[in-house]
Amino acid sequence: MRWTAPGSELALLSAQPATCLASDTQLVRSGRALFSTPTLLGGQAAKAGLSCASCHINGRGNPHFLLAGVSAAPGTADVTNSFFSAARGNARFDPVAIPDLAKPGKVARDPDTRALEAFVRTLIVEEFGGQEPTPAMLDALATYVRAVRACSGEPSVGRRLGDQLSAIGDGVAGAELMLDRADPQGARLAIAAMRHQLGLIAERYAGPGFGRERAALLGASRELQVIGDMPDLARISPALERWKADFNKGVATRLRRAEGRSLYNAEHLARSLR
Incomplete structure (x- = not known):
């Protein structure tokens, strides 16, 4: 919550924009898994637990994002800030609105041009100081971004355990795809994405009554x-x-049984934030 506007914690943790994708192929799922892991960005972003999805929830925006020294107002960020990478730090404070990836942007998305892949690579390596991504990783990430769509009516949906369980499935699909492409770096990053989701689940099963779940x-x-x-x-x-x-068969079943008592329950979550 270090990058959340004060007073917005409940809104951020209890609701999210609905997910709408042009396709749900293994490549799209792989990209979505990588998009959601802080390890991809490396450097200070990874240390702070920030992933691409922290600013672009389900590929959209995040009106609650606020990081001291990086944001001017909620929903803005200065990605050329030296906090993330000295390589692209421009010694100016110039935050901009976090873009909604479902809308056309400044970078061409035609897969034939590969402009989006080059842009994503620059973001990871130069703006955030992350490790050089492999071609397979860039292919997956760009394919996911191209698939993001705005849902009809722009609905907001609750956050549920199923979100993280689905993301873990994305990680498995991503690791298998990367292995098929002989890309151990991409496979291990997909596994790191799965472990990140397990950590997010553990945060929702807080309190003395969930010791077995957290241990599992x-x-x-x-x-x-x-x-x-x-x-x-x-x-x-x-x-x-x-x-x-x-x-x-084991852990997920136990978690589902206890979900109503966890911080996925909006009432329990609200009480925990008071």
């Missing part, structure tokens, strides 16, 4: 770390499939 989430995250560190890439995909089956 920590165990699942450590298992993913072991899988991601496997030197033999051929072993990662079957290990992920086993992990996914065990997680869905």
Whole structure:
């Protein structure tokens, strides 16, 4: 919540713009997984827990985003601020409104030009100081951004456990796609995205009554770390499939049963923020 306007915490944590995508292919899902992990951006952004999705919730905007020294008003950010990367720091405070990726922007999105891929690469490496992304990672990220659409009526929907469980599924799909493309960096980043989602779930199961759930989430995250560190890439995909089956059968089932008592419940969330 370090980048949320004071008084907006409940609004941010309880509601979000609905997701509408032109397609839901494995490549789009892979890009969505990478889009949501702070590890992609690296540097100070990763240390602060910021991902692309922190500013662009479900690919849209975030009117509640406010980071001291980076934002002038809620919903703005200065991405050429040296806080993120000295390489692009311009010694000026010039925040702009966070763009809605469902709307046309300054960068051409025609896949034939590859302009969007080049722009995304510049954002990651130069503006945020992240590690050089692979071609497969850029392909996935750009394909996801191209797929983002505005939903009819611009509905807002509640935040639920299912959001994180779906994102974990995106991570599995992304890791498998990256492995198919012989891209271990992309596969390990997709696994990092899954672990990030497990952490977000754990934050919702706070309090003394959820010790077993948090322990199970920590165990699942450590298992993913072991899988991601496997030197033999051929072993990662079957290990992920086993992990996914065990997680869905055990941990996810337990979490669903307890969701109503967790901070996914808007009333419980509101009380916790008082």
